[in-house]
Amino acid sequence: MESQNLADFPRPVHHRIPNFKGSYLACQRIKDLQVFARTQEVKVDPDKPLEGARLLALQSQKTLLVPTPRLRTGLFNKIIPPPGATKDILRKCATSQGVRNFSTPIGLDSRVLVDLIVIGSVAVSEKGWRIGKGEGYADLEYAMMVSMGAVCEGTPVVTIVHDCQVVDFPEALLEDHDLTVDYILTPTRVITTGCQRPKPAGIMWSKITREMLEKMPILRSLRDRERRAGKDVTLAEPGCWHPDPPSTARRPQNTPWSGAGPAPGCQHLEGGTGPAAEGHVT
Template identity: 45%
Template sequence: MQSYLNRNFTCSFSPGSGLPKRQSPRRHFGRVMSAGSSEGKRNSLSEQQLEETEDERLAKDQQAREQMKALSEAATTVGSGPGSWKWPIRKRVWKLLEEKGVARDPKPIDHRIPNFAGADEAAQRLAALQEFENAEVIKVNPDTPQKGVRMRVLGGGKTLVTPQPRLRTGFFSTLHRDRIASAELPFACTSAGVREHGAPVSLQDDLRVGLVVVGSVAVNPANGCRIGKGEGFAELEYGIMRWMGAVDEHTLVVTTVHDLQLVDDIEEGQMLEHDVPVDIVVTPTQVIRTGTLHQKPPGILWEKLSPQKLAQIRILRELKASIEAETGQKLPTGPDEVLPPIAKRGPRRRGGRRGRQSRGGRRA
């Protein structure tokens, strides 16, 4: 019997009763698409189509960032909402990284998990940990500063689990080094490469993750409390994995950040129920074991999810509908919220100036 539990709603599922049951255990490893599939489709597009698609994508991306900036300004000014206190910290850290000259592309770094000088050194320091060595399956966020972590997961012969950006087009994908040519490894660690080389994970897969790596805007090393860029996808990804049984409260959560992203004004008492703390912080210069006492989320907190957020994430809509159909009970829904527009992503070129720009590992 598999149980699903959150604060306001409890239900159980029998393995033989339909969704969200588990099917027989199986692993998805990487795959290499045929030469005539997505790559052929990309090459069949004219240069003009590619240029127009990229320009449209960049315009939409800028629109999304401007809208998020406006929302953050409103939250800071009005002071409403339980997480509004996080915005001044985010802005301070983004500004500090720029002022100290350690911010790296993609820029501007505000409203992103910021890339930083020394990100690869932090990834190498993480890869040297015994916890990393022991884990056979590692989940890593798809942001640029963690690209070095993703490469070391695959380079070490491990299975990489990474989410689709913003969970918008799908769910998680898995990649394995044995199915990826050495020359393709850097590309496979980008969002476009994951689409090409990754195998999709379903909610019924018997996935077991040994280590979780998340990006952060700021983290307090004294208590393991972190904040992201403000969209809540790391928390949603973690909640889904808890629901699947892919992780539990003992699964270590790690973040890699620059030393300037370490702060002392994120208090445990301020953290929300869905916030995911970290057990280990790795910077280019040090490893910090936080000994966090903040509880990790027990699963998907449906009462926190607005109708607008559900409308963005297909996998959650499908799961919610399945649970409600299975139990005959309606799950709670969170209050309405205004979300920024999501940037459109068109076909991407591999190589060339625009191709390199579009393969920056953004989550958008």
């Protein structure tokens, strides 16, 4: 993307979810999805190329949830524009600065039911297989939402990328913790993947280290909750999980992943939310 001058601020785009020229146009295509029209609560990651999707959610008067950076202070922030917010104010609310200035934390006991998830990617295939920047946070966020009962397997996942990021790669690159996507939005296309690979179904505590618990208090709270529910919350042995440093991370090898189990509190929007509700548009 850098060599072809397709990248946009912030640059260089290495070791991050890359912003790209045409990202706002790609975000506009979310309006082509029927699931977006039915959505009440949308979780959109804080990456720069997703800024247009956050703005559309606010303009459409949907509840917008944005994950906290690296999950250090919680899982979600709810973006709350000031009363009578103008279009310019809503644009500010959709930026990273706006997320800091116009948000309130959402606790584990809040009744959250996310209808639609929007995430960034480094690469994605038309089959719905996704590669992130190698730190595993999007996968862990999803697993935590499952544990909270905020999502279920039928909750649609959308990624927004440049056309050049849609590539073929072998399924062998994926691991059980990897989150797949149902829709891919680019500046020129809306792709329905029809992906049948199961999404993460909860946190696998045997892949979580004590160091991660120390850095992410919400993980400690979730672990206590699941322990009281009688689940096995045995942590990884010391030294079992070491994320690659950003300078070398290309494919997460031992990032936190999820285990089997039903998603509690799962509900569906009337009319369905899964990929079967949409057609394939090119």
